[in-house]
Amino acid sequence: MKSQRSDLAAVKRSGRVDSMPAAPVDYRIARNATVKAWKDKQLGRLEVCDAQRELRRNAEFCGAETDRDCPVCTVEGLVEVTYVFGPYLPKHGRCVTTRKEMQRLQQRRSVSTGYVVEVCLECGWNHLIRRYTMGGAKAG
Numbered sequence: 235m236k237s238q239r240s241d242l243a244a245v246k247r248s249g250r251v252d253s254m255p256a257a258p259v260d261y262r263i264a265r266n267a268t269v270k271a272w273k274d275k276q277l278g279r280l281e282v283c284d285a286q287r288e289l290r291r292n293a294e295f296c297g298a299e300t301d302r303d304c305p306v307c308t309v310e311g312l313v314e315v316t317y318v319f320g321p322y323l324p325k326h327g328r329c330v331t332t333r334k335e336m337q338r339l340q341q342r343r344s345v346s347t348g349y350v351v352e353v354c355l356e357c358g359w360n361h362l363i364r365r366y367t368m369g370g371a372k373a374g
């Protein structure tokens with residue numbers, strides 16, 4: 235079985251994200267590299283804690299709280315926000331808030347892509363965590 239780690243390596247090698255198969259892509263390695271760059275002072279705090287107002291607002295009102303701590307300010311309870319892009323969805327994506335809405339997207343015939351971003355409401359840390367496709371249900 236192919237691991238998610240090798241999927242990510244394949245993306246990095248080819249540089250062609252859009253032609254990847256529908257397997258979920260885990261961005262933990264990239265995230266950890268960003269955290270390390272901040273700890274090594276290669277990136278400033280403002281560069282890693284740059285959540286924009288819209289993202290913060292979505293995190294606050296429609297995010298799902300996790301049990302993970304912020305890697306920057308160590309506050310508990312990072313929030314995950316899921317944006318879905320695809321046919322019949324707004325160009326800037328839809329912030330999916332409920333399991334029911336997610337299930338509806340899963341059952342569609344058209345394929346959409348979900349992007350999960352973790353956000354710290356305290357300091358503004360944010361990073362893409364994973365990407366996955368949904369939908370593609372067969373007719374009948």
Ligand SMILES: [Zn+2]
Nearest residue numbers: 304307354357
């Ligand atoms: Zn934080």
